[in-house]
Amino acid sequence: MHLTQGTFSYLPPLTDEEIRAQVQYALDRGWSVAIEYTDDPHPRNVYWSLWGLPMFDVTDAAAVMMELEQCRKANPNLYIRISAYDRSKGRQTTALSFIVNRPAHEPGFHLERTDFADRQIRYTVRSYAANRPIGMRYRDDG
Amino acid sequence: MADNVSMLDTETKHTEGLDAIAQEMLARLDKELVGLKPVKTRIREIASLLVIDRLRREHGLVAESPSLHMCFTGNPGTGKTTVALRMAEILHRLGYSRKGHLVTATRDDLVGQYVGHTAPKTKEVLKRAMGGVLFIDEAYYLYRPENERDYGQEAIEILLQVMENNRDDLVVILAGYKDRMERFFQGNPGMKSRITHHIDFPDYTVDELMEIAKLMLANQHYRLSPAAEQALRLYIERRMAQPNFANARSIRNALERARLRHASRLLASGKRPLTKDDLMTIEPEEILASRVMRDDNDGMLQQAS
Numbered sequence: 001m002h003l004t005q006g007t008f009s010y011l012p013p014l015t016d017e018e019i020r021a022q023v024q025y026a027l028d029r030g031w032s033v034a035i036e037y038t039d040d041p042h043p044r045n046v047y048w049s050l051w052g053l054p055m056f057d058v059t060d061a062a063a064v065m066m067e068l069e070q071c072r073k074a075n076p077n078l079y080i081r082i083s084a085y086d087r088s089k090g091r092q093t094t095a096l097s098f099i100v101n102r103p104a105h106e107p108g109f110h111l112e113r114t115d116f117a118d119r120q121i122r123y124t125v126r127s128y129a130a131n132r133p134i135g136m137r138y139r140d141d142g
Numbered sequence: 143m144a145d146n147v148s149m150l151d152t153e154t155k156h157t158e159g160l161d162a163i164a165q166e167m168l169a170r171l172d173k174e175l176v177g178l179k180p181v182k183t184r185i186r187e188i189a190s191l192l193v194i195d196r197l198r199r200e201h202g203l204v205a206e207s208p209s210l211h212m213c214f215t216g217n218p219g220t221g222k223t224t225v226a227l228r229m230a231e232i233l234h235r236l237g238y239s240r241k242g243h244l245v246t247a248t249r250d251d252l253v254g255q256y257v258g259h260t261a262p263k264t265k266e267v268l269k270r271a272m273g274g275v276l277f278i279d280e281a282y283y284l285y286r287p288e289n290e291r292d293y294g295q296e297a298i299e300i301l302l303q304v305m306e307n308n309r310d311d312l313v314v315i316l317a318g319y320k321d322r323m324e325r326f327f328q329g330n331p332g333m334k335s336r337i338t339h340h341i342d343f344p345d346y347t348v349d350e351l352m353e354i355a356k357l358m359l360a361n362q363h364y365r366l367s368p369a370a371e372q373a374l375r376l377y378i379e380r381r382m383a384q385p386n387f388a389n390a391r392s393i394r395n396a397l398e399r400a401r402l403r404h405a406s407r408l409l410a411s412g413k414r415p416l417t418k419d420d421l422m423t424i425e426p427e428e429i430l431a432s433r434v435m436r437d438d439n440d441g442m443l444q445q446a447s
């Protein structure tokens with residue numbers, strides 16, 4: 001299974017050159033770029049961990065690529081994404097966000113259907129990886 | 143065949159464009175900075191290399207991008223910071239740096255106060271400088287051999303790593319006094335070997351300082367009367383012999399004070415209306431009033447004004 005989230009989710013994974021170009025695009029627009037990582041692939045998971053601080057004063061993508069390389073080294077088997085934050089016009093919002101690293105093996109999601117009144121169904125999506133405790137997910141042994 | 147010819151044409155034009163930029167920048171440097179012969183020569187050499195490299199690349203020849211980390215040594219006020227700024231601009235215009243900005247840092251910006259504080263601080267500065275030039279003033283303060291727990295060494299190690307791995311992403315310029323810089327390199331041979339260009343900024347001669355003074359005044363729409371010119375030369379000769387002489391910076395400061403006295407004199411003179419000539423011309427009084435010019439040496443040896 002191949003997790004798709006954020007901008008460019010319909011494309012094959014970006015190469016490092018493409019990542020660099022996207023980051024430079026964001027920086028050129030004055031957006032601050034942050035690197036985040038997580039081991040919980042659920043689409044509604046908003047609690048990704050920040051890798052360092054958002055890079056407010058950086059003008060060149062090389063700086064972000066250097067941090068990304070270090071984040072990958074520390075978390076080779078986790079999801080890592082790059083987000084660009086646009087603070088202009090009081091927008092206070094993420095302008096761009098895409099996955100730049102993923103576990104070697106992505107087990108996917110279990111879809112659970114719960115019947116309730118009047119034959120209605122509630123759906124729950126649960127990642128197989130998240131069945132294991134934090135820190136044990138996406139390890140080679142499972 | 144025809145295609146080939148037109149391609150060659152555009153290639154040549156392209157490089158000629160770069161060459162023209164280089165010539166223009168060097169001409170401006172010559173005009174706006176007095177003296178500094180060895181510095182200008184080295185900048186010219188670097189600019190030539192970048193232009194030729196571009197040409198070589200267009201002909202499919204190997205042109206590995208050169209390492210341009212530098213060390214500027216020289217006494218206070220000899221133009222190190224000024225040249226670093228120019229260097230950032232030149233490297234950008236010649237296509238070596240992507241951004242062309244200059245980030246200035248000293249020990250306090252790089253070295254932390256406690257364990258784990260230094261690496262993020264140093265990296266922060268390095269990241270800001272990427273795409274441009276990182277200028278580290280008085281770099282030897284990073285290294286304090288007398289304290290083996292000093293965090294400066296950690297900053298130096300990160301610097302070395304980035305200078306090596308990110309050669310295409312930033313240029314590091316270290317600056318400081320020559321003898322202290324020498325001692326710093328003795329303790330950090332790795333740093334010395336990563337710096338390709340060691341450029342020494344000589345002290346200015348009296349003639350050069352006079353020329354710098356005139357240039358500074360002209361930029362601010364002032365001029366010296368012939369008598370004031372003589373007075374200034376005398377002032378410079380005396381000032382040079384005194385402690386804390388800071389080359390061109392001392393000249394700039396002296397001229398600032400001359401401007402103050404010039405304004406006071408004009409208002410006190412009661413002359414109305416004041417002509418444009420009055421407003422522009424510095425007279426000897428403005429310079430002779432300096433403490434440096436007083437005959438009693440007491441005042442001279444204390445803080446020179």
Ligand SMILES: Nc1ncnc2c1ncn2[C@@H]1O[C@H](COP(=O)(O)OP(=O)(O)OP(=O)(O)O)[C@@H](O)[C@H]1O
Pocket residue numbers: 174175176177178216217218219220221222223224225354357390391394
């Ligand atoms: N060759 C020159 N021509 C014209 N102006 C100069 C020249 N050299 C220096 N100046 C002027 O002198 C002043 C001091 O120069 P600068 O700050 O570059 O010196 P510095 O070598 O960095 O000194 P420090 O070691 O004290 O930092 C600046 O205002 C600069 O414009």
Ligand SMILES: [Mg+2]
Pocket residue numbers: 222223224279
């Ligand atoms: Mg300086």
